[in-house]
Structures are given as structure tokens and as C-alpha cells.
Amino acid sequence: MMDITQIFPGIHALLISDPIFTLCRIILVIIGALFVWSGYKRITEPLILIPMGLGMIFVNTAYFFLPPLPPFPEQLGTPHLNPLVGEKLTNVTQAATEISLSLKYFWLQPIYTLLFPNELIACLVFMGIGAITDLDFFITKPYTSFFLAVFAELGTIFTVPLAVAIGFNYKEAFSIATIGGADGPIVLFTSLKLAPHLFVPITTIGYLYLSLLFLFQKHLNRITIPLKMRSVFMDPHTIKKVGKVEKILFDIVAGSILSFLFPAASPLIASFFLGNILKEAEIERLKRFLDDVILNGATLFLGFLLGILLTANVIIDIKILKIVILGFIALIISSVGGSIGGIIMYYLSKGKINALIGPAGVSCVPVTAKISQMEAFKINKRNYILPFAMGPNIAGVITTTIISGIYISIASTL
Amino acid sequence: MKEVTSPLSGKVIRINVKVGDKIDENTSVLVLESMKMEIDVYPEFSGVVKEIKIKEGEDIESGQVLMIVE
Numbered sequence: 001m002m003d004i005t006q007i008f009p010g011i012h013a014l015l016i017s018d019p020i021f022t023l024c025r026i027i028l029v030i031i032g033a034l035f036v037w038s039g040y041k042r043i044t045e046p047l048i049l050i051p052m053g054l055g056m057i058f059v060n061t062a063y064f065f066l067p068p069l070p071p072f073p074e075q076l077g078t079p080h081l082n083p084l085v086g087e088k089l090t091n092v093t094q095a096a097t098e099i100s101l102s103l104k105y106f107w108l109q110p111i112y113t114l115l116f117p118n119e120l121i122a123c124l125v126f127m128g129i130g131a132i133t134d135l136d137f138f139i140t141k142p143y144t145s146f147f148l149a150v151f152a153e154l155g156t157i158f159t160v161p162l163a164v165a166i167g168f169n170y171k172e173a174f175s176i177a178t179i180g181g182a183d184g185p186i187v188l189f190t191s192l193k194l195a196p197h198l199f200v201p202i203t204t205i206g207y208l209y210l211s212l213l214f215l216f217q218k219h220l221n222r223i224t225i226p227l228k229m230r231s232v233f234m235d236p237h238t239i240k241k242v243g244k245v246e247k248i249l250f251d252i253v254a255g256s257i258l259s260f261l262f263p264a265a266s267p268l269i270a271s272f273f274l275g276n277i278l279k280e281a282e283i284e285r286l287k288r289f290l291d292d293v294i295l296n297g298a299t300l301f302l303g304f305l306l307g308i309l310l311t312a313n314v315i316i317d318i319k320i321l322k323i324v325i326l327g328f329i330a331l332i333i334s335s336v337g338g339s340i341g342g343i344i345m346y347y348l349s350k351g352k353i354n355a356l357i358g359p360a361g362v363s364c365v366p367v368t369a370k371i372s373q374m375e376a377f378k379i380n381k382r383n384y385i386l387p388f389a390m391g392p393n394i395a396g397v398i399t400t401t402i403i404s405g406i407y408i409s410i411a412s413t414l
Numbered sequence: 415m416k417e418v419t420s421p422l423s424g425k426v427i428r429i430n431v432k433v434g435d436k437i438d439e440n441t442s443v444l445v446l447e448s449m450k451m452e453i454d455v456y457p458e459f460s461g462v463v464k465e466i467k468i469k470e471g472e473d474i475e476s477g478q479v480l481m482i483v484e
Contacts, residue, residue: 132449134423236421237477366449373451382456384421386448387476 009064013076017063024312025060032056032307035208045211045367048184048303052207055307069101080308081108083116083200108308111301119192121302122185123271128295129365129397130275131287137391139250140240144345144353145361149395151341152361152368155180155334156403163326168319170414171195174407176323179206180330181400182213182364184302189268190404194411200309201320205327207306210364217335217371221359224339229346229355231379236387244280251277258398262405264412269401334362338392353388360389363396415464416483418457423476424448426468435463437483444468444480457483 005012014022035053039046059078068074085102102109115121138145156177163173175191175198187206191199221230255273259266278286314320342358356372369389376383424446431443438460446453461483468480 134449237419239476366451369449370451373453381454382421382458384453386451386453387422390449 010062013063013065017076020316021312024315025063028056028060028310028312028315032060035307039211043215045214047299048207049211051300051303052204052307052310055304056310057307059308059311066105069098069105078308078311079106081106081112081305083112083309085109085113108305112305115298115301116305117192117196119189119267121298121305122189123267124294124298125185125302126268126271127275128290128298130272130277131279131290131295133272133276133279133365133394134387134390135247135250135276135394136242137239137387138394139242139247141391142395145391145395146399148338148341148345148358148392149361149363149399151344152334152338152359152392152396153181153363153399153403154337155330155332156400158333159326159330162329163322166322166326168322171411172198174411175199175202176326177330178400178404178407179209179327180334181396181403182206182210182331182334182362182368183397183400184210184364185268186363186397186400186404188302189265190407193264193408198319198323200306200314201317201323202327204306204310205320205323207303209327209331210367213331213335213362213364213367213371217359217362217368218375220332220335221339221356221372221375224336225342225355225358227379229343230375231383232346232351232354233380233383234352234354234357234385234388236384239387244282247280248277251280254398258402262402262409264408265401265405268404272397272401331362335359338362338368341392354383354385357385357389357392361392361396361399363393363400365393365397366390368396369393416459416461417479418443418455418481418483420446420474420476420478420480421455422446422448422453423474424453426470426472426474427452429466429468429470431463431466431481433463433466437461437463446474455480459483 032053035049038044039049059080062078063076065074066077082102085099159177159180160173163176171194175195178187178190184207188203191202251273255269258269275290338359338361341361342355345353345358346355354376356375360369360372362368369386372389373386376385426444427447428445431437437443437457439456442454443457444455446455463481464484465482468474
């Protein structure tokens with residue numbers, strides 16, 4: 001008579017697994033379901049958290065003994081993806097064989113192998129962001145924008161010593177600290193470069209927090225910025241119009257200077273300015289392609305694959321709890337720093353700048369700028385501060401990219 | 415005759431009024447999408463819509479005339 005565990009190999013894997021491992025699987029399935037629910041209810045950002053939550057559920061329910069792939073033995077795993085494929089093998093031929101077999105066997109392996117280890121997925125997101133970004137206020141007020149962005153990136157700097165103090169090495173600390181920039185692609189890019197062994201938890205926690213920004217940044221804004229400073233009316237018609245030629249020149253000059261200074265971050269810089277120059281040159285077909293296809297497609301696979309990568313093996317490590325805490329601290333420092341920058345700018349401008357544009361310097365484009373706009377609308381539905389908030393928002397992206405480039409340069413000397 | 419102008423650049427998602435409608439400062443005359451955000455546009459005065467200068471799906475610039483109101 002056939003054993004039930006042969007019909008349902010998932011039950012067999014469950015019965016022989018370590019109880020702690022099984023508990024972690026159950027916890028991740030529950031968290032995944034919570035992610036899906038919170039995204040559906042729009043408590044968090046649904047674009048990322050619904051695919052990520054679903055990925056976590058599927059990867060942690062589908063454990064079984066994978067059929068042997070000669071010359072490799074039977075092993076416990078999931079049919080979705082093997083992120084460590086070829087990495088433990090020093091023999092190049094064996095590694096190539098394992099990669100080739102994995103591409104045939106795991107359905108998400110081609111997407112992962114093509115897009116993740118070389119950070120291409122982060123670059124695709126940046127191309128899409130470039131294609132939807134209006135640089136008017138940033139170009140006319142670069143100093144104001146960068147001033148606010150620096151305050152809103154303080155978490156990216158101050159979290160490094162905290163992480164080192166609790167036992168992370170500098171490369172890991174740099175990667176964790178980038179969560180303070182709330183810029184998912186940068187977190188992914190930096191952690192893949194500096195701490196590939198921790199890139200899954202760091203990036204997942206980074207994306208989780210930037211999805212939760214929707215929930216908590218508006219409350220932080222209300223707590224940290226007095227009503228009078230949040231009420232300042234800003235007329236978008238006062239923003240000096242920047243000509244197309246100037247914008248295209250800016251893309252070329254700024255992109256090449258940044259690439260020259262921070263070559264390690266050049267893929268991200270090139271991607272952003274490529275998207276933006278296609279928008280400014282009014283090449284509608286390519287702009288729409290980047291916005292509708294590339295940005296949406298990359299966001300979908302990024303969210304889903306991060307969920308698929310979040311297996312029980314990943315969270316069993318005590319380091320994960322530390323990253324959860326450090327990531328939260330990094331983001332709170334940045335968000336409060338943004339409010340402080342906004343308040344200082346309110347006084348420097350003699351009350352003409354709405355302090356809400358400060359927290360928009362936390363560089364989650366365009367989410368934090370949208371949060372600032374929504375808060376301004378709650379006080380006055382005609383107060384369109386979005387174009388002003390986009391200035392520090394874009395400066396935030398550039399500042400985070402610069403900080404990432406500096407961290408990668410410093411790490412290469414360690 | 416007065417002009418309702420766009421506060422932002424973006425894409426017209428929905429026009430909420432038609433020629434002949436009475437509008438005031440609390441009427442959302444149209445919804446714009448700017449930076450992936452849907453934004454209601456409110457006029458600064460009341461009156462009757464005489465002419466609508468834009469179409470749904472059209473990309474518009476900040477300051478562009480959206481409708482004429484009498």
C-alpha cells in the first residue's frame with residue numbers, strides 16, 4: 001500500500017524537519033498573509049507587499065525533497081528557485097552545470113539569475129523612475145533640494161556606527177544603513193555589492209519599511225512639524241519653467257559628473273538619467289515603455305522574488321532581528337531629520353517654504369512626496385506642494401546614490 | 415469670463431463637469447495624475463462652465479487653461 005507521505009511529499013518533509021525550522025516556515029506564511037491583507041487594505045504599499053507576501057506564502061508551503069539532478073543529490077528545497085546555485089562550488093565546470101540544470105528545473109531561476117546577482121533589477125526600477133520624474137524644482141532650487149535631502153538621509157549615516165557597535169562588520173553596516181534612504185533599488189544594489197550573504201533580509205526589510213512609510217510618516221510629520229509650518233501655501237506657478245534643452249543638458253552633465261565621481265554607482269546613475277532624458281526628449285513610445293512595462297514589470301518581479309527568497313533558512317539567523325531594529329531606527333532618524341530640515345528651511349525662507357517638503361527628502365520616489373502632498377491637502381485642498389516636494393525627493397535619490405557610491409568605495413579599501 | 419488653469423503638469427484622468435454645469439470653489443472639476451498620484455483640481459471661483467479646453471487622457475502642463483467659466 002502506498003504511504004500517504006509519498007502522495008503528499010510536503011507532509012513527508014514536514015515530519016522529518018527540525019521543529020524550529022517548521023515554526024519559522026509557519027511564521028513566514030502568517031507574515032506573508034498579513035502583508036497581502038495590509039496591501040489589499042491599502043494600509044501598506046500594495047504594489048510591493050501583495051506580490052512579496054504571496055511569494056513568502058508559496059515558498060514556505062512548498063518544501064519537499066527535490067528530485068536529484070545528477071551529479072547533485074536529492075535535497076530538501078522548494079521548486080521555485082535556488083538563490084545559492086553554483087556559489088558553493090569552486091570548480092567552474094561543476095558550477096556551470098549546476099546553474100544550467102537549475103535554469104531548467106526552477107521556474108523562477110531564469111529571472112533571478114538574469115536580474116538579481118548583477119543588480120539589473122534595481123537599474124530597471126531606476127529607469128522607470130527616471131521616466132516619470134519632473135526635475136523642474138530640483139533644477140531651479142538645487143541647493144534648497146540638497147539641503148533638505150541631506151537632513152532626510154541622516155539615518156543612512158548615523159546607523160553605520162550603531163550597526164558596527166552591535167557586531168556587524170563595516171560592509172554589512174553600510175548595507176543596513178542604506179535602509180534609512182528608503183530607496184529600495186539602492187538598498188538592493190548596495191547589499192548585493194557589499195553583503196551578498198545578507199542581501200535578502202536587508203532588502204526585504206528595506207522594502208517592508210518603505211511600504212510601511214505610507215502608514216507612519218504622516219503621523220511623524222504631524223508630530224514633528226507644527227501646524228503653522230505645515231499650512232504654508234506654495235503656488236506651483238511660481239516655479240520657474242525650465243526649458244527642455246536645459247533639462248536634457250542637465251541629464252547629460254549631472255549624469256556624467258556623478259558617474260565620474262562615483263563609478264561604482266554608475267549603473268544606477270545611468271539608468272535614472274536614461275529614463276529621464278527619454279522623457280525630456282519627448283520620445284513618447286520609449287517613455288511609455290519604461291513607465292508601463294519596465295517599471296511595473298520590475299516592481300512585480302522584485303516584490304514576488306523577494307518573497308520567494310524569504311525562506312525559513314533566512315530568518316533563523318539572530319542577525320535578522322538586529323537588522324529589523326536597525327532598519328527601523330535608520331528610517332525614523334531620516335524621517336525626523338527631514339522634518340528638522342523642513343523646519344530650518346521654513347525659517348530660512350522667512351515662512352515661505354512649507355516644512356512638509358522636508359520629509360519628502362527621504363528618497364522613496366514619489367511616495368514621500370505624495371505623503372507630504374496628502375498632508376498639505378488635509379489642511380488646504382488647493383495647496384499643491386507636490387512639485388516643490390519633488391525637489392528634495394529627487395535630491396534624496398541622488399544623495400542616497402552618492403552615499404552608496406561612497407560606501408562601496410570605502411568598503412573596497414577595507 | 416474666467417479661466418481655470420492647471421496647478422500641475424500631468425495627465426487628465428477624469429473630467430467631472432460638462433458645459434453648462436454650475437461649479438464653485440468646492441467642485442472638483444477634474445482629476446489629474448501627476449507622479450503616480452491622483453489629484454483633484456478645484457477652481458478659485460464659482461460660475462457656469464462655458465467651454466472645456468482639454469480631453470481625458472491628455473497630457474497637460476502647469477498653468478495650461480483647462481476650462482472657461484462665466
